[in-house]
Structures are given as structure tokens and as C-alpha cells.
Amino acid sequence: MSIEANVQTVKNFFAAIGRGDRERLLALVAEDIEWIIPGEGWPLAGTRHGHAGLADLLETASRSIETSTEPREFVAQGDRVLVIGFASGKIKATNKTFEDDWIFAITVRDGRLTSIREYIDTQALARASQVDAAGLA
Numbered sequence: 001m002s003i004e005a006n007v008q009t010v011k012n013f014f015a016a017i018g019r020g021d022r023e024r025l026l027a028l029v030a031e032d033i034e035w036i037i038p039g040e041g042w043p044l045a046g047t048r049h050g051h052a053g054l055a056d057l058l059e060t061a062s063r064s065i066e067t068s069t070e071p072r073e074f075v076a077q078g079d080r081v082l083v084i085g086f087a088s089g090k091i092k093a094t095n096k097t098f099e100d101d102w103i104f105a106i107t108v109r110d111g112r113l114t115s116i117r118e119y120i121d122t123q124a125l126a127r128a129s130q131v132d133a134a135g136l137a
Contacts, residue, residue: 003076006108010081013106013113014071022058026051030112039122042091042129066090081106091128098128 001009009028016024032050035057039045043064048057061067067089075082083104090097103119 001079001108001111003078005111006079006081007074007076009108009111009113010074010083010106011071014069014083017069022055025054025058028113029054030109030114033112033114033116035116035118037118038120039126041126042122043093044125045122064092066092079108081108091125094129094131096128096130098124100124 013025013028016028029051033054035048035054037044037046037048037057043060044057048054067087069085069087071083071085073084075084083106085102085104087100087102088098098121100121102121105115105117105119106113107115
């Protein structure tokens with residue numbers, strides 16, 4: 001596929017995320033997708049594989065986080081698309097807010113996303129997920 005088609009596929013993916021369209025998300029990702037979210041100490045950190053892993057990630061996200069994600073720039077070469085963006089939101093368990101500048105490194109093959117590696121502010125997200133010593137947010 002062309003670089004332009006790969007960028008459009010990634011744009012379609014982010015649009016589906018924004019609409020909460022799980023069916024469209026699954027149609028845009030490969031059966032064996034790998035999604036890596038670095039860090040620890042916050043609900044979405046970890047590596048997920050396949051459609052089941054994506055479904056788990058979406059379910060975990062809906063239970064634990066409110067977020068607004070804004071992709072701002074798409075940079076592509078070959079089958080790789082880097083998306084530069086910004087997110088803000090709240091961790092539901094603590095009611096603490098966060099802001100996060102991020103980059104997603106995405107591989108697209110045959111019109112489907114095959115891997116996503118997030119580069120995010122893990123410290124800001126872990127801080128927003130942290131409960132204080134008294135057990136209060």
C-alpha cells in the first residue's frame with residue numbers, strides 16, 4: 001500500500017477510537033496485532049496481542065480512564081506511521097487528571113495496523129493513578 005493509504009488507515013483508526021466504534025477498530029487491525037503501552041502503576045500499561053488483547057485494552061480503558069485524545073501530526077515512511085498527539089483525561093479510581101504529549105509508532109501492512117508502540121508520559125499517568133497513604137486520591 002502507499003504511504004498515503006497507510007496514513008489514511010491510521011487516521012481512520014483514530015477516528016474509530018474517537019467514536020468508540022469497536023467493530024471498526026477490529027476491522028482496521030490485524031488478527032495478530034501487538035499493542036505496547038509502557039510503564040507500570042497505571043491501568044493501561046502492558047503489552048496486548050490480537051483482537052482479544054485489543055478488546056481487553058478497550059474494556060480496561062472504559063472502566064478506568066476518561067480521556068480525550070488528539071492526534072496532531074502524521075509522519076510516514078514505508079509501512080511506518082508516527083502519530084504525534086496530545087491527551088488529557090482523568091483516572092476514574094483516583095479522580096486525578098493528567099495531560100500527556102505522546103507519539104504512537106504504528107506499522108501498517110496490507111491495510112491493517114500490525115503493531116502499535118506508544119511513547120507517553122508514563123510518570124504523569126502513574127502519578128494520576130496513585131492513591132495516597134490514607135487510601136484517598
